[in-house]
Amino acid sequence: MASEKILTVCQYGGDFVRNNDGSMSYSGGDAHAIDIDSKMSLEDLKSEIASMFSFSDEPFSIKYFLPRNKRTPITISNDKDLRRMISYHANSDTTDIYVTKISESRMIRSDVTDSGTFTNTDITQLANFNEAEQIKICSDWDNLITGVGQVFSTSNNFRDALHKYAIAHSFIYKLVKNDQFRVTAECTVEDCPWRIHASRSSAKQKFMIKKINPSHTCGKELTRESHKLASQRWVASVIKDKLREIPNYKPKDIANDLEQEYGLSLNYSQVWCGKSIAKKELYNPFEEAFNQLSWFCDRIIETNPGSVATLHKSNDLRFRFFVAFHASLYGFEHGCRPFLFLDAFSLKENRHLKFLAATAVDGENDIYPVAFSVVDTENNETWHWFLEQLKSSFTQSRAITFISSSQNGMEEELPKVFEDGFHCYSEQYLIENFQNEMKSSWTQEVKDKMIHHLKSAIYANTVNEFNECIENIRSESKEIAEWVLGTKPETWSDAFFKGLRYGQYSSVAVEKYNDWLSVGSEPSVLQIADTMRCSLMELMYSRRVSCNTWTEAxxxxxxxxxxxxxxxxxxxxxxxxxxxxxxxxxxxxxxxxxxxxxxxxxxxxxxxxxxxxxxxxxxxxxxxxxxxxxxxxSSECYRIAYSLSINPIPDVGMPVCTNPFQFSSACSLRARRLAGRPKEKPDEPRIAIKRPLRCSKCQAVGHNKRTCKTEAHSE
Structure with a gap:
């Protein structure tokens, strides 16, 4: 590569434009082509660029984008940065660099235009730091929060934007309310009025900013206190895309890039921990998909014939893992009502993994797990894939009712897969959104009364009963009554819903799954799947035994x-x-x-x-x-639901084989014993049975031949 050259398109005078997907593109200006190789120094490159665009002595910066990452422009500030840029684009025919003029004293940032276009000097801004240091802040984050009515796809996206916005504007905030339905934050400085509140919109599709007080009276300054926001997990989120492109991204280089791009001076330990988190999120599940899950899928099908175990892996380090045991599928189709709860949640001990589950209810109204999936991202694509796997697992064709909390993408994908299915919202989801619409000035007694009216509307069997409940709500607030009517009652009220819920309105499956999967340490996907298998084995067996004593029909x-x-x-x-x-x-x-x-x-x-x-x-x-x-x-159907067993799978543990491309079923998955003496005795030590001492001469118990006194007495 040292002798090869890269054809580089050098652009100047245009504008950076932020696209809808968060990526950036460059529009307008002049462009010239030059050759760059790894022997060229940054000074030589700047000299050629200055001559090319007829610059005099004005300083300027040079930026570029990483391959397949158009979100963050990278600054070339020294020879090492230049060589790194050349290395990144070694397999590309051409690459683009962008030239930005800088005034002698500071970077000039112009305001964002109404069209969402950034001027060519809108990349960074210099601010004073202890009168001896100048720090740049990424101005892309200055306008991530624009005001009331701004919409985000999820609460996580809003929190991410708020975090970057606070770093760009150098203030610390605290979360007063924080869940998937609402987020409220305020400035940590006492008496500062800055505050923001966002929650799900009335359409139940997007996360919207409802209230904001943008004024700060705290005299916020760009100090090292604002770097507290740059947590290890935040560092991981920022460098994850770049780490995917550069597996050998060194902590020292990461720290330099964060300081150049975001104005954050982080120590080596912070950066190293952030990189570790990012690597774990990127590589561990993917490597495991190669060296463990493929084997585990084969073992599931081998030991439990008729089961479905699917693993999908992609080249961009994404994976999806689906399991439905034959015993569960058979029991659901022959012994359970045709409806399923669809749930999604992050695991407590492994939050970068998402757990998707389809859960039925047996005749006793207890949860009946049918299928589950572990994925790295929850979105439309993963829900569509999960629903496709679920549908292909069934052997019978029947209309199924699905109850959910409108997870990301599931509502849109469900009718595409289950055309004859029915979908409705869970009671818990509806009540939580209803509470967000209530007036804060109401007393708790009034709020409880309004929730009671909403529940009555959910359980209403006839249109007259439903209308009576709405009128009770309207007597307290016309706005909330209209909000309730705008939430599509046909998707949650028995008076209008076309499917069959059999009196089931909310799922407790998430709590049950979390109890099962709380192993006290960060579990791998294999451990999650096998823990679920063991829990299901015990569940099927215990309920099968308990129902054998029933005598009623x-x-x-x-x-x-x-x-x-x-x-x-x-x-x-x-x-x-x-x-x-x-x-x-x-x-x-x-x-x-x-x-x-x-x-x-x-x-x-x-x-x-x-x-x-x-x-x-x-x-x-x-x-x-x-x-x-x-x-x-009927007791008969209940017994059918639990009539089959989930069989054990031997040799499930951590793999000894470490090469993901050479792993085979012959590799043992037993966990390695740690070196040294165990610190504690086993929880259940084997019971040692000691035989009594018996004399070989007189056959008496309690002594041996040497101490036997039989001869002495006989003599």
Whole structure:
């Protein structure tokens, strides 16, 4: 490479434009081509550029973009930077560099135009630091927060933009509220009025800034205090893309680049830890996908025939891992109601991994895990892939109801894969958004009352019941009532929803999965998958054993509910006008059709169990109650759901083989024993059985031949 040359397009006088995807492009100006090789010094390059554009003695800077990364321009400030740039583009036919003039005293930053265009002097700005130092701040971050109405795709994107904005404007903030639905931050300086609040928009699609007080009275200055925001994880997020391009990116070079590009003077330890985090996020799951998960997929299919285990790997260090055991699939299709909760969450001990899960509910309303996936990113593409794997795992075709909290991309991708499926929002998700719309001036009693009205609207079986709940909300706030109506009640209220939820509105699966996966250390993808397998093995076995003692036709919870409702139904008056149609009167009059299993109160259709009006009819006609209940509440279906077992997979541990391209199933996955004496005894030491001492002469117990006194007594 030392003797080769790179054809370089040198551009000056144009504008940097920020694109919608966050990347930057250069528009306008003049362009000239020059040859650069690794022997050229920075001074020689600057001399040629100055002659090319007829510069006099004005100072200027030179910048470039990394391959496949158009988000952050990199400054060439010394010969080493120049050689590094040449090395990055060694396989490219041409490369582009951008020349920016600098005034003698400072970099001049002009304001951003309405069109989103940055002038050619809008890259960095100099500020005084202890009267002896000048620091540059990346002005790309100056305008990441623009004001009320600005929209972000997720809460994480908003937090990331806020973090960079605070660094660019040199102030420290603290998060007052911080979750996936709302984020509130304020300046840490006492009495400073700066404050910002963002939450999900009413359309439930984007994260929007709702309130902001942009004024600072704290006399903020660019001090080293602002560098507290540059945490190790933040450093990892900044250098991750560059580290993907340059695996041997040294901490010293990282520190120099952060100081040149962002004005942050970080010590070696901070940078080293940030690089370690970035490497772990980039390479560990990908390497594991090569040397562990491929083997594990084969072992799952081998030991559990009929199971689905899929691993998708890409060249850009992305992976997706999907597992659905045959026992779970069979139990869901033959013994569980046709609806699934879709959940996504970050693992407590390994937050750079995302866990996706499809969870059913058995006849006892306990969670029934069907399939799960571990991915490195949650977005439209990963949800589409997960849903495709899920659909291909099923052997039966039936309309499935999906309940979710509208995770990133899932809502858009679901109808593309399950065309005949139904989707609705979970109760918990709706209530959390509802709380965000409430007025802060309301008392807790009023808030609780409003939440009660919303829950009643969710459980409403008829349109009249739903409208009554909305009017109760409207009596307190017309704005919130209109907000509720704008959230598409057909996706969450029983009065309008076309699918079947069988009385299920929110999932507790995330809490259960987190309990299972809390291993006390940062787990690998293999450990996550095998921990899930072990938990499912125990779950299937324990519930299969418990249901063997049941004697009733219905599962215990359903049987108890039917018996309690039967007592209430004794006092109802019945009229039988025609065939299987009955009129039942209590406080109101309802019509029951025992042939179609319908009642005008709609509780029978919604829950799958006969309502009190239907029970009155069944008792009056001496019918068998169990024949009018959904089969999914029968003890038989419950036993079918847990009839199969998940088989063990031997030799699951950490791999001894370290070469990801030479790994095979022959490599042992047993964990290596650490050197040295164990610090603690095993939790369950093997019990040693000591045989009693027996004499070989007299056969008595308690002594041996040498101490035997039998001969002495005989003599």
């Amino acid at each position: 219905l599962v215990p919870s359903a049987n108890q509910k039917v018996q309690e409702d039967m007592i209430r139904a004794h006092s109802f008056a019945l009229v039988r006008p025609i065939g299987t149609v009955f009129e039942v009167s209590d406080e109101s009059t309802n019509v029951v059709n025992t042939e179609t299993n319908e009642c005008t109160c709609r509780r029978w259709q919604v829950s799958g169990l006969p309502c009190i009006h239907a029970l009155a009819v069944i008792e009056h006609t001496n019918g068998c109650i169990y024949e009018y209940c959904s089969k999914y509440f």
